[in-house]
Amino acid sequence: MQKDNATLVDLLRHRAKSESDTRAYTFLEDGEVEGASLTHGQLDRQARAIATRLQEITTPGERALLLYHAGLDFICAFFGCLYAGVIAVPTYPPRQNRHDLRFQAIAENAQASVVLTTAEILVGLDARQVKTPEFENIHWLATDDWDAETASNWKMPKLRGDTLAFLQYTSGSTGMPKGVMVSHRNLIHNLEYIGNGTELGPADTGVFWLPAYHDMGLVNGIINPVYTGIYNILMSPVAFLQRPFRWLRAMSRYQATYGGGPNFAYDLCVDKVRPEDCKDLDLS
Numbered sequence: 001m002q003k004d005n006a007t008l009v010d011l012l013r014h015r016a017k018s019e020s021d022t023r024a025y026t027f028l029e030d031g032e033v034e035g036a037s038l039t040h041g042q043l044d045r046q047a048r049a050i051a052t053r054l055q056e057i058t059t060p061g062e063r064a065l066l067l068y069h070a071g072l073d074f075i076c077a078f079f080g081c082l083y084a085g086v087i088a089v090p091t092y093p094p095r096q097n098r099h100d101l102r103f104q105a106i107a108e109n110a111q112a113s114v115v116l117t118t119a120e121i122l123v124g125l126d127a128r129q130v131k132t133p134e135f136e137n138i139h140w141l142a143t144d145d146w147d148a149e150t151a152s153n154w155k156m157p158k159l160r161g162d163t164l165a166f167l168q169y170t171s172g173s174t175g176m177p178k179g180v181m182v183s184h185r186n187l188i189h190n191l192e193y194i195g196n197g198t199e200l201g202p203a204d205t206g207v208f209w210l211p212a213y214h215d216m217g218l219v220n221g222i223i224n225p226v227y228t229g230i231y232n233i234l235m236s237p238v239a240f241l242q243r244p245f246r247w248l249r250a251m252s253r254y255q256a257t258y259g260g261g262p263n264f265a266y267d268l269c270v271d272k273v274r275p276e277d278c279k280d281l282d283l284s
Contacts, residue, residue: 016044031239031246048151050080060085070236085157161185202229
């Protein structure tokens with residue numbers, strides 16, 4: 001496999017064959033209780049199942065909005081898009097009973113042909129938010145109740161290093177969100193630089209709470225395990241913001257060697273974590 005033409009699909013397929021039963025992710029419910037986990041093999045299987053369905057209703061290069069709360073369902077959907085040659089567009093579900101301008105702007109700009117989400121979110125969506133022109137001819141699919149047996153029907157799409165993997169939208173805090181086109185090659189080069197700087201590998205463990213639509217949350221929290229083999233512990237941003245100590249405790253509990261966040265995350269830890277909370281922490 002030529003390095004410049006390698007894709008994230010190639011990397012996950014390799015992990016699934018060589019380390020099928022190795023855990024890649026565990027999600028902490030409420031930032032504390034160990035919930036569901038995903039091995040490389042399970043992720044590959046779920047991605048192929050989702051891709052099989054996408055290949056029935058899309059063609060490579062179409063866009064898919066990903067509407068998920070924090071958890072492992074997003075990871076399966078993201079790689080499912082890559083496995084289908086569909087361009088993933090990570091965002092977050094619109095807030096109920098509120099007109100979400102950012103969500104509407106992304107939906108209109110991305111010109112997605114499909115929305116991937118969970119059954120719970122799909123049921124809870126406000127009709128006023130989705131019965132708009134940009135959603136008129138769109139497919140809505142819940143990915144959390146599909147039969148993984150359909151994975152055997154998956155067909156490998158024609159992908160290259162310069163194939164677009166996803167659109168990364170800006171926050172929109174200073175104007176309408178703008179989409180940045182990110183190719184497989186962009187991601188792999190980025191991951192290579194991260195790997196060279198951190199020397200991460202299968203013996204390492206990371207703890208991340210950043211959202212999947214944030215570049216640091218997506219690249220370090222979700223994609224990095226496929227590239228380096230690191231085992232990542234994930235929690236929701238809300239769990240961290242409610243009690244920043246949960247992040248520190250998870251790093252201590254799992255003897256994490258990798259983590260990170262914006263400056264405000266460390267400020268929160270300084271302001272909100274009490275000295276007595278830290279007496280049993282081991283962050284060495």
